[in-house]
Structure formats: C-alpha cells, structure tokens
Amino acid sequence: MSRVTILDYGVxxxxxxxxxxxxxxxxxxxxxxxxxxxxxxxxLIPGVGAFQSCVxxxxxxxxxDVAREIVAAGRPVLxxxxxxxxxxEASEEFGEHAGLGLLPGRVRAIPRQDDDGTRRKVPHIxxxxxxAPATARGDTGTLLEGHVGHADVYFVHSxxxxxxxPGDRLADALYAGARISAAVARGNLTGVQFHPEKxxxxxxxxxxxxxxx
Amino acid sequence: xxxxxxxxxxRLDIKGPNLIxxxxxxxxxxxxxxxxxxxxxxxxxxxxxxxMDIVASLYGRNSLTDVVRRATEHIFVPITVGxxxxxxxxxxxxxRAGADKVAxxxxxxxxxxxxxxxxxxxxxxxxxxxxxAKRRADGGWEAYTDNGREHSGRxxxxxxxxxxxxxxxxxxxTSVDQEGTRKGFDIPLLGKVTDAVxxxxxxxxxxxxxxxxxxxxxxxxxxAVAVADALxxxxxxxxxxxxxxxxxxxxxxxxxxx
Numbered sequence: 001m002s003r004v005t006i007l008d009y010g011v012x013x014x015x016x017x018x019x020x021x022x023x024x025x026x027x028x029x030x031x032x033x034x035x036x037x038x039x040x041x042x043x044l045i046p047g048v049g050a051f052q053s054c055v056x057x058x059x060x061x062x063x064x065d066v067a068r069e070i071v072a073a074g075r076p077v078l079x080x081x082x083x084x085x086x087x088x089e090a091s092e093e094f095g096e097h098a099g100l101g102l103l104p105g106r107v108r109a110i111p112r113q114d115d116d117g118t119r120r121k122v123p124h125i126x127x128x129x130x131x132a133p134a135t136a137r138g139d140t141g142t143l144l145e146g147h148v149g150h151a152d153v154y155f156v157h158s159x160x161x162x163x164x165x166p167g168d169r170l171a172d173a174l175y176a177g178a179r180i181s182a183a184v185a186r187g188n189l190t191g192v193q194f195h196p197e198k199x200x201x202x203x204x205x206x207x208x209x210x211x212x213x
Numbered sequence: 214x215x216x217x218x219x220x221x222x223x224r225l226d227i228k229g230p231n232l233i234x235x236x237x238x239x240x241x242x243x244x245x246x247x248x249x250x251x252x253x254x255x256x257x258x259x260x261x262x263x264x265m266d267i268v269a270s271l272y273g274r275n276s277l278t279d280v281v282r283r284a285t286e287h288i289f290v291p292i293t294v295g296x297x298x299x300x301x302x303x304x305x306x307x308x309r310a311g312a313d314k315v316a317x318x319x320x321x322x323x324x325x326x327x328x329x330x331x332x333x334x335x336x337x338x339x340x341x342x343x344x345x346a347k348r349r350a351d352g353g354w355e356a357y358t359d360n361g362r363e364h365s366g367r368x369x370x371x372x373x374x375x376x377x378x379x380x381x382x383x384x385x386x387t388s389v390d391q392e393g394t395r396k397g398f399d400i401p402l403l404g405k406v407t408d409a410v411x412x413x414x415x416x417x418x419x420x421x422x423x424x425x426x427x428x429x430x431x432x433x434x435x436x437a438v439a440v441a442d443a444l445x446x447x448x449x450x451x452x453x454x455x456x457x458x459x460x461x462x463x464x465x466x467x468x469x470x471x
Contacts, residue, residue: 015311020289049336121411123338125382126436127218127260127466152218152466154291156313156338176217198291198313200255200468 002026002211005040007067009057012048017080020197024208034062042213043070047082051091051107051159054082055099064100071102076188076213078143084184084191085161093159103184103191104164110157114177123158124175128194130182133169143190143206143213144171144183151202153182153194160193188213218466219430220437221454222415223254223444224263227280227296234445236393238267238345238361244445248283254444255288257451258468262288263385263415263439265316265343266296267360278310285311293385295343300327301334308335316385318343319358322365322372325379332380341415342381344369346402347389354402361389369402370409377410384410385439388418393442395421403433415439423449423457430463 004021006014008030018028021044031037045067047054058064071077079087088099091107099107110122130148132139139148147153148171155173160180163169170190171183183192190210196203225232225247232247244250251262262284266277281294294307295316304315315335321327321342331340345361346354346369354369365372373384386406388399398419407414413436416429420440429435443449451468458465 013308013311015309016285016289016313019286019311023287023289119411121413123382125338125413126220129467150467152468197289200258200290204289 002042003029003040004042004044004211005029005031005037006044006046007037007058007061007063008032009054009061009063011054011057012046014046017044017046017197020204020207021211024204024211026207026211032061034066037063037066038069040070040075042076042210043067043078045077045079045083045086047080047084047086049082051082051085051093051099052097055086055097058086058100067100068102071189074188076210077190078210079191080197081157081193081195084193085159087184087189087191088161088163091159102189103168103186105162105168106164107159108162109159110175110178110180118177120176120178123156124180125156127152127154128173128175128182130171131173133166133172135166135169137167137170139170142170142185143192143209145209147171147202147206151199153196153199153203155182155194157193161191218260218464219435219458220260220415221258221426221451221465222261222263222437222439223251223259223451224265224417224439224441225251226265226267226441227277228266228268230280232445233267234393234442237389238392241267247280250445251284251288254451255290258455258466259290259451260466261291261293261437263293263316264295268296278306281307281310281312293341295341295385301330304331304335308339314339314341314383316341316343318345321376322356322358322367325375328376328379328381332382337380337382340381341383341385342373342376343385343387344373345387345389346399348399348402357389361392370405373406373410377412381412383413383415385415385417391419392417394419395442397421397425398429398433398435400428400433403429403435407434413437421448423454426454426458427461427463430458431461
C-alpha cells in the first residue's frame with residue numbers, strides 16, 4: 001500500500017487529509033519528528049493559518065531540512081495551501097518571511113482592489129475552476145491530469161504564490177478577476193493552493209494520483 | 214453579481230443522533246440518520262454541508278462531535294457546524310472532529326467579543342455568524358436566539374454590521390418566518406443584509422422550488438443558498454437546482470459524480 005507521510009508540526013487539523021488518503025487507497029503516516037519524516041516514500045506538507053507560524057513549526061521540528069532532502073532525492077512531495085506557499089522563497093504576509101526556497105518566487109496578498117477600482121472580498125473562500133496558465137504546459141503526467149480546465153476546487157486563502165519561473169505554473173484560478181496560482185509543479189514536487197481533501201471527487205482523484213507517483 | 218460560483222449548501226438540523234426538520238424552527242419531525250442523508254447530498258454534488266444542533270443552546274451541550282466525526286470519514290467537502298458553541302474550547306472540539314467552520318448565534322449575541330476571540334484563534338474564514346431573523350411589525354427584523362424562541366432585542370442589520378467588524382467571516386441568515394414553509398426566501402431581508410456587509414451571506418429558510426434559488430441570488434444577492442426541506446423530503450435534488458441556476462445564468466460548480 002502506498003504510504004504518505006504527513007508532516008505534523010502542530011498546526012491545523014490533519015484528520016480530513018489523512019482520511020482522504022485512506023479513502024484513496026493509501027496509508028497515511030503522521031510524522032511528528034524529523035526521524036520519522038526522513039523515511040517518507042512520499043511527503044505531504046500541510047499548512048493552514050499564518051505563513052510565519054507554519055514556517056516556525058516546520059523549522060522547530062527540523063522538517064525544513066527533511067523537505068529539502070526528500071525533494072533532492074526525487075521522492076514525491078505535495079504541499080497544500082500554506083504548505084504550497086512555503087515552497088517559495090519568501091512571503092509578504094505580515095512583513096517579510098523566508099520560506100523553504102524550493103521554488104523561485106514570492107507569496108503576496110490577493111489584491112483587495114483591481115486596477116479599475118473594483119473591490120474584491122478577501123479571503124477567497126469557495127470553489128473556483130482550474131485554468132491552464134498562459135504558459136500552458138499541459139497537465140499530462142501531473143497530479144492534476146485531466147482536471148485543468150475542467151474541475152472546480154475549494155480554496156480558502158488571503159495570500160497566494162507568485163512563481164518567478166513561469167514553467168512552474170501548473171494551473172491558475174480566477175478569483176473575482178484576479179489570476180491566482182492554483183498549482184505549481186517541478187519534477188516530483190507539486191504545490192496546490194486549494195484543498196484537494198475538501199474538493200470532492202476531483203480532489204480525491206488527485207490524491208489517488210499522488211499515491212501512484 | 215459575483216463571478217464565483219454560487220454555493221449550494223445542504224443544511225442538516227440535528228437533535229441528538231437524528232436529522233430533524235421543523236416549520237419555522239418548530240414542530241420538529243425526525244427525518245432519519247444524518248449520515249445517510251449527508252452522504253446522499255455529498256454524492257449529488259453539494260458544495261458544502263451545514264450541521265446545526267438545534268437544541269444544543271437550550272441545554273448548553275454539544276452533541277454534534279460524533280455526528281461530525283462520522284461525516285468527515287466519507288465526506289470531502291467543507292463542513293460548518295453550529296449549535297451550542299460558547300467558547301474557544303467548544304469550537305476547537307468541533308474543528309478537531311473535522312469541521313472546517315463553526316457557526317455561533319446565541320453565545321455571540323450574549324457576548325459579541327466571542328467572534329473576535331474565535332477569529333483571532335482560528336481565522337475569520339472559520340467563523341460563521343448564524344442569524345435567526347424574525348420580521349418586526351415596523352418592517353425591520355430582530356435577531357432571535359434558541360431557534361427563534363427568544364428575543365435578543367438586536368436589530369438584524371446593526372448586528373450583522375457589528376459582527377463583521379468583530380471578525381465574523383460569513384453569515385448564515387435564517388428567516389424564521391420562512392423556514393420550513395417552502396414559500397421562498399425572505400428576499401427583502403436578504404437584500405438588506407447583503408447590502409450591509411462585505412462578507413459572504415448564505416440564504417437559509419424557505420426554499421420550496423428551484424426558482425427560489427434564482428430569486429435569492431438575483432434579487433437578494435446571496436453568495437450561497439442553504440437547502441434542507443427540499444432535499445430531505447426529496448422534493449428537489451441538487452441536480453435540479455444546478456440546472457435551474459445555470460438556465461438563469463447563475464454560475465454553479467461543476468459537480469462530478471462521486
């Protein structure tokens with residue numbers, strides 16, 4: 001059975017994501033120490049709440065180094081929500097905070113207002129369609145295979161990654177006119193801003209694909 | 214109108230272990246096992262589920278954690294839970310059981326700072342203000358507690374404005390007058406509340422026909438619509454509601470079969 005090691009560094013409720021892995025046919029393992037996390041076949045980096053408190057939690061458990069090692073070893077890694085944002089170099093949430101630096105780019109606030117003055121409700125909460133980025137790379141062979149351009153998925157966030165390398169963009173979403181980076185991928189490393197464990201059958205299908213990576 | 218899809222939410226009122234339904238929040242009838250119904254709604258493409266323990270605030274207890282824990286075993290859409298939430302600890306217990314958001318009414322009216330405490334601790338996206346609104350003779354609406362039984366003396370419009378300032382991230386707006394009547398939503402109420410706040414508003418109470426959904430969104434500017442009676446008694450399915458919404462030009466989520 002495909003094992004997925006979930007980094008448990010004290011933020012958020014991991015119940016839904018663990019259960020989604022089970023339903024998808026995998027075996028979730030909650031890792032509270034770097035020792036356990038290091039043996040991961042596949043690594044899942046969750047994250048909810050403030051960027052800084054997530055990064056602090058990762059560091060205090062030694063999970064930042066573990067994540068780098070596992071990515072370097074080419075084993076599959078999936079970051080969800082703030083877990084995706086942490087893959088980047090830095091975030092502008094409440095000041096300037098360093099991320100894991102596994103992908104180039106920064107995390108910025110969703111603009112509360114458009115250039116034309118249209119106001120936008122933030123946080124972005126709700127379902128949005130996955131769209132192909134301008135630099136369309138196709139979703140074949142990725143976690144989102146068959147879903148870009150078709151699936152609606154569930155988002156809850158006020159900040160979003162702004163990837164510096166256009167080739168890393170796997171899917172975008174439009175939120176009240178703002179283009180948001182919904183998913184990024186480079187090699188075996190994938191990040192999703194939305195919550196696959198709350199996105200119904202489409203989200204479960206993505207988790208199932210992760211088990212086959 | 215917002216560009217994002219309007220959310221279709223299945224609302225399950227709970228008493229003890231049972232799914233129940235009343236008229237104007239009274240005359241409660243047992244419908245059956247909440248899990249069986251919740252699974253059916255998830256599979257039919259409900260965008261979210263809302264569970265309300267409708268007697269919890271009367272007796273000061275939370276009986277919902279088991280119901281929620283069972284739900285999150287098999288249901289992978291966001292779940293809001295309310296009824297009897299009085300403190301951070303109550304909210305935490307529900308979130309640990311798998312809820313994504315908690316709804317508060319009675320305790321927030323008694324102590325509005327609770328909204329601030331909850332949003333600081335869990336984020337405002339986690340905090341839903343549940344409002345039970347009853348029409349007043351003068352044309353306004355008063356917020357009620359304990360499932361439409363007790364006056365709060367608060368004007369609904371003033372209350373939702375204050376609640377937004379205090380940290381509520383969403384409003385579940387139930388019209389006590391319309392609830393369970395199948396006569397449609399209280400559109401003037403909905404319009405006044407959606408004008409008063411920036412946060413999303415869920416229309417609840419009165420959906421008896423798919424066209425009522427269209428009115429709530431087009432005329433009342435609802436961000437989401439809660440459906441109970443029509444689903445529980447299989448009068449209208451989520452599929453009908455989605456089709457009616459689409460035909461009226463209202464965007465709804467593409468819901469693949471579970």
